[in-house]
Amino acid sequence: MIETNPDEVKQLKLRAEEIRKRLVEIVYMSKSGHIGGSLSSVDVETALYFHVMNINPDDPVKPGRDRFILSKGHSVEAYYSVLASRGFISQEMLDTYGHFGTKLAGHPTKKIPGIELNSGALGHGLSVGVGMALAAKMDQQSFRTFVLMGDGEQGEGSIYEAAMSASHYKLGSLVAIIDRNTLQISGKTEDVMALEPLRERWEAFGWNVFDVDGNDMENLVTLFDSFDYQDKKPKLILAHTIKGKGVSSMEDQAKWHHGVPNQELYNQALVEINQRINELKQ
Numbered sequence: 001m002i003e004t005n006p007d008e009v010k011q012l013k014l015r016a017e018e019i020r021k022r023l024v025e026i027v028y029m030s031k032s033g034h035i036g037g038s039l040s041s042v043d044v045e046t047a048l049y050f051h052v053m054n055i056n057p058d059d060p061v062k063p064g065r066d067r068f069i070l071s072k073g074h075s076v077e078a079y080y081s082v083l084a085s086r087g088f089i090s091q092e093m094l095d096t097y098g099h100f101g102t103k104l105a106g107h108p109t110k111k112i113p114g115i116e117l118n119s120g121a122l123g124h125g126l127s128v129g130v131g132m133a134l135a136a137k138m139d140q141q142s143f144r145t146f147v148l149m150g151d152g153e154q155g156e157g158s159i160y161e162a163a164m165s166a167s168h169y170k171l172g173s174l175v176a177i178i179d180r181n182t183l184q185i186s187g188k189t190e191d192v193m194a195l196e197p198l199r200e201r202w203e204a205f206g207w208n209v210f211d212v213d214g215n216d217m218e219n220l221v222t223l224f225d226s227f228d229y230q231d232k233k234p235k236l237i238l239a240h241t242i243k244g245k246g247v248s249s250m251e252d253q254a255k256w257h258h259g260v261p262n263q264e265l266y267n268q269a270l271v272e273i274n275q276r277i278n279e280l281k282q
Contacts, residue, residue, distance in 0.1 A: 004225075008051070009218045014280040015085065016046040016217065020246045021273045022081040022094065028266045030098020032106070036256035037150060038078035040181040040215070040241040045070075045082045047220040048146055057087035060113040066143050067132050069117050071125020072150035072179065073107040074258075080104055080112075088114035123156025125149060126176055130162045133174035133234075144173045144229050152184025155193040160205070163234075167206030170232035176207075178236070179214065181243035185257040202236045214239025246273060 020042050027033035045068075049055070053066040070079050077097070084094040089104075089112060096102040103111055107120030116132075119125050129147035136143050153159070166174050178198070186192050195201075199209045213219050220239075227235060243257070244250030247269040250261075261269060 004218050004221050009221060010280060012046055012050055012217045012221065014277065015050055016043050017246070017273055017277045017280060019046060019078070019081045019085050021270065021277070022084065022091075023077040024247065024261070024266070024269050024273065026081065026094060026097045027077055027260055029095065031260050032098050033077045033260065034074040034258050035077065035247075035260070036183070036243040036250060036253070036258075037072060037075040037179060037181065038081075039245045039247060039250065040243050041072075041075055041148060041179045042078050042082075042245070043215050043217055043220060043241075044148060044177060044179065044239055045078055047217060047224060049082050049086045051221055052224045053146070054143070055086075055114070057114065060088060064141060064143050067116050067129070067145045069125045069129050069132075069145070069147045070108050070119055071129075071147055072122065072153055073118075073120025073125075075150070075179075076104075076106065076108055076120075079108060079115075083112065083114050086114070088112070122150070122153040123158040126159050126162040126166075129174060129176070130166045130169075130171065133166065133171040134169050136173055137169070137171065142173075142229075144175065146175045146177065148177045148179060150184070151178050151180045151182065151189050151195060152192070154178065154189075154195050154198070163202065163205040163207065163236075166234040171234045172231040173229050174234040175227070175229075176234065176236045177214075177239050179241055180238050181241045181245075181252075183243045183252070183254045183257065185254070187254050198238060206233065207236045208233045209236045209238065211238045211240065214241035215245050246276075248272060 097104040250256040
């Protein structure tokens, strides 16, 4: 049984809420952004960048670093906010998101320190992740590769070619994560293109599959810490999340896949998030 450090988990929760606040701010200031999927994925990315991954913001391309790919690149607001919080970019740069002349594009770009792949053409991230994990195995390197995908993205056939390859090459250092918030831009995933049974599908491809509450920091940390990254099976995490998590006016609503809150909703969101931040600081 993996035991978590309660103080560390509390600090990770606080960090996630601070990042959640920043992404809401930059979406509001830029008047653009995929806010729903960014909010749902904040906790997973916070766990990875502040607990799991071997990375160094002072040396973003150091040999042996762990790799992260945001395959659902449209949810870049959470990603940029995490990178700023971790020290890869400045908070001042983060404030330029969506403004004229910014270096922060609407999808991840390798021009930004810490980003491994220009992503956003859905279905490509896992294929590149397989290549990275295979390179690590061939070079006898111990770095791990993490790929965060959307659930709407699962309609892309290239994902399953990559899934088959990862199993064939026994890439145990590869971890794929599906942000399973059950909504995509045009509605519920099961109405647009039914995905279930996801667990059985990925198990049939030869992956170890794990279900977790993707908005529960303690459960996320416990799961990542339990993995044997030296085994021969790739891992798939079904991270069950809530689209728009942490902003009550946006939670579990497909219309917030892409959208900008008005002044009233923005103020309400900050009140809710600030309340949780203050409670976690006590």
